[in-house]
Amino acid sequence: MVLITALCYSKPVTGQDVFQEQRNGWLQEAEKSQPKLMESTKEPVSLVSIEQDEKAFQHWKAVRTLPVDSLYHRSFKKQSGVVADFGEHLTGFFTFSVEAFGRAADAPLRLKFTFGEVPSELATPFDPYPGGLSRAWLQDEIVTVSDVPAVITIPRRVAFRYVKIELLGSSVYSDFRISQITFKATTSVNTTPSPLEASTDKMVADIDRISLVTLKECMQTVYEDGPKRDRRLWIGDLYLESLANMYSFKNYDLTKHCLYLLAGLSYENGVAPSNVFERPSPHPQINPLFDYALIYNVAVKEYLQATGDRQTATDLWPIVKKQLEVPKKYLGKDGMLDYERANKEWWLFFDWRVGLDKQAALQGVVIWAYKNTYELAKMLGKEKEVAELPDLIKKMTAATHKNLYDKTTGVFVSGKDRQVSYASQAWMVLSGVATKAEGAKALRKLPAMQNVVYPGAPYLYHYVIEAMIQCDMKKEARDLVVDYWGGMVTKGADTFWEVYDPKDDFLSPYKFFPVNSYCHAWSCTPVYFIRKYPEIFQH
């Protein structure tokens, strides 16, 4: 997730640093809980040709051709453009060896490596680059090999399944071969989750398997949003990944590390940073995000609930409390937030969908976060410090229901134009503004209604499915998982994608589909649903 408003970006946080003293302590704890990366050496499983096929995802498919040995034992000059398939999505560092073939090399070589998560990345010209994000995200690297033989590791970390190798320069007087390619794959996953019930439907099992790979690939030294792009820790992705991790790999040290890192890099005014970079040294992006700040609190609560690690939760309590202040400035006496002003002063995310009115979601996320924070306070014996929360929640809940529930249609509306969206219904359910019955009724009405704003990315699908389950819409929840993620499975996904519109393989918020991330944290949540609710999914 990288789109940000110019407004937020140009508003660096200044003034007194509220956590000046604690911050170093939090960063030290983050350092202590730095997860160890597991390394494994991988080799390609086959050579493939990338072929056009109108029926394939994005119209390109990989077809197995020759065994990898055929690459190694022939002159590379006749193989320029070859594609090697590692058979699985991998994240890490690529190494290749070149040797003279017959005659000593008398000139350097110029080789181009293009790494692709999906076949289309190897078949779509990158230049002239039409995309909205940095061209440098695309994974093509040109390497000069000054001396032969050589073993060269490309310095850049890549995330891919396929690599295309092209020859851009060599001597006509000598020849060479690529004698070996290997990959050092990394992840901080160090456990194998238990198998699903034997009765689990094949498609659900496939979705679970691919979700696990997606999560595993995103679990590096932080919960990354995507190992290809943007390779950083966002609170929104962290929250979903840590939920999925609880029900799979159980690497709680990684969660702890990320929670401390976010606290240690909080803005001067105490707001939890929407996202942080760990490299080259930890630093936040100055890009405050309203809903993510609140979600931080829920992530801490979930962590405590899963681990019982009171020490960490207590240590982080000051920053949790600080997030409660984010909405206060916008809260009217009537229990409604000043959405217009908040929307002007903050980046509100919730979903990618352009045109989504976020008033209802905003009311929902605040109530939901307040409730979760109060639960956390009780677990830590600190409810007196937030004694105002129960009344506040009650007041906001009532006001929201009163203002946003349309009794006539039975759905929740948002904004001046009384927009109807999945986002609004989901957040009304999760916050408890909607009763189970109201929520179920609203969610069931949407498919038949006109002008409903649908989810624009897997991130929001998570909240919709969670809402359905809370409303006992078990079949609908399961169907949505199977329809939406199953659609990616049917299209050949090895990992779940950042962006997926069943009707448009080429959709990209960045104006160039090859720069989309095809292994994206926020798409891994089926593993959470499938394993948390076996009665719904594993039968």
Next chain:
Amino acid sequence: MVLITALCYSKPVTGQDVFQEQRNGWLQEAEKSQPKLMESTKEPVSLVSIEQDEKAFQHWKAVRTLPVDSLYHRSFKKQSGVVADFGEHLTGFFTFSVEAFGRAADAPLRLKFTFGEVPSELATPFDPYPGGLSRAWLQDEIVTVSDVPAVITIPRRVAFRYVKIELLGSSVYSDFRISQITFKATTSVNTTPSPLEASTDKMVADIDRISLVTLKECMQTVYEDGPKRDRRLWIGDLYLESLANMYSFKNYDLTKHCLYLLAGLSYENGVAPSNVFERPSPHPQINPLFDYALIYNVAVKEYLQATGDRQTATDLWPIVKKQLEVPKKYLGKDGMLDYERANKEWWLFFDWRVGLDKQAALQGVVIWAYKNTYELAKMLGKEKEVAELPDLIKKMTAATHKNLYDKTTGVFVSGKDRQVSYASQAWMVLSGVATKAEGAKALRKLPAMQNVVYPGAPYLYHYVIEAMIQCDMKKEARDLVVDYWGGMVTKGADTFWEVYDPKDDFLSPYKFFPVNSYCHAWSCTPVYFIRKYPEIFQH
């Protein structure tokens, strides 16, 4: 020098290895005499713009614009395409630093660096590449910077004066600057030669200065032919460089190292390898070259004469003796070599000029090398081992004079078509086939004759000038140096070029002038002439 005949290349040397036992010893000595590289840190002296100018060399010139600080203190986004000038030719490793400018970087950067020895390399598109040599010789490197800030050293060694920096990818949401660029320059030169006589003409002094830089840049861990291309040790370049070194930097360890390396990497049949690679581990190119094998002997003799290092010369004597056998197979009873057959079975070089008949040069180089080897034998007290040489020299000299001297015209001719060339006259003089008077007469006649084959590269100019000096043609020798190398000086050379035709700035044996080497060992010989013959040049 990289052109080779397919014939030579496809004829790997096999059979019994005549130096099986000695070779390791020679390589060990080469290892012991490995010169230490001197490192110095350089910074650019100015920003420049590369501007079109019909009067400039290759129609491009560098014009100073802003101080280097202006690069460092502004966003790089607005400076893409900037060219930094280091003010001198350098060889080594380039390092740059990037830092965030205002906002933390949220995406990787893609930067392209193009290194040029001459301005045209920065202004001529490299692709689609029309050249005959590896495209990888061209010094453009694309670097992905994954994290900002970063300090990155480009792994490839480069040789250049100017570097162009282009931005190929960055985030629109953040900004950055290039905060520093530095260069670690290397050479094995560790002395400063004495100044020229104060009376020396400015142009001669300029030629001397630029020759010294050229030589210094080519003196790395071997005498390279060119630090940009081909970065390897050829016997022909070694010979000229070691002569120039004797009269300037006096790094005799480097000469010793190279002579041992060539011996240690001699072909199985004992022929000295035309050229060798030191990296990644020492190995020869299997590409036997007749005249270079013989020149090896002369280089050993000159080394002994300059240093008195009898131990090395004695140690190398077996390989020197072996080179004497190279011509024998082609030598007729009449004292003439079977040129047709030798030309079919070997690569004969002497000069780049297409169409040059090499019969006379071949006779000349053999007699010259035999004479020098006999002198070497006498210095080592080994003349009995080569007792046949004096008669052989006498016989060949007489036969050559009889067959190739055209008394009518007063010039030496070569081949069936009785071709007249500078190469032939030069080698007839150096070999002593021509008397001083004959040589001077012949060399003086050439400018007025029709169909004379002129030198095609600086390498042959060396032998022509040496021949002139031997014939007491002092003024002509001086004029030739001043005209030919002075032409490069006038055109703005920082170092002397591999290829120089006063009438054609774009001449390239490789079909693409940017791939020419613009700092080339065999063009450094004026320093030898100017300093060995002060009475001719330093007044």
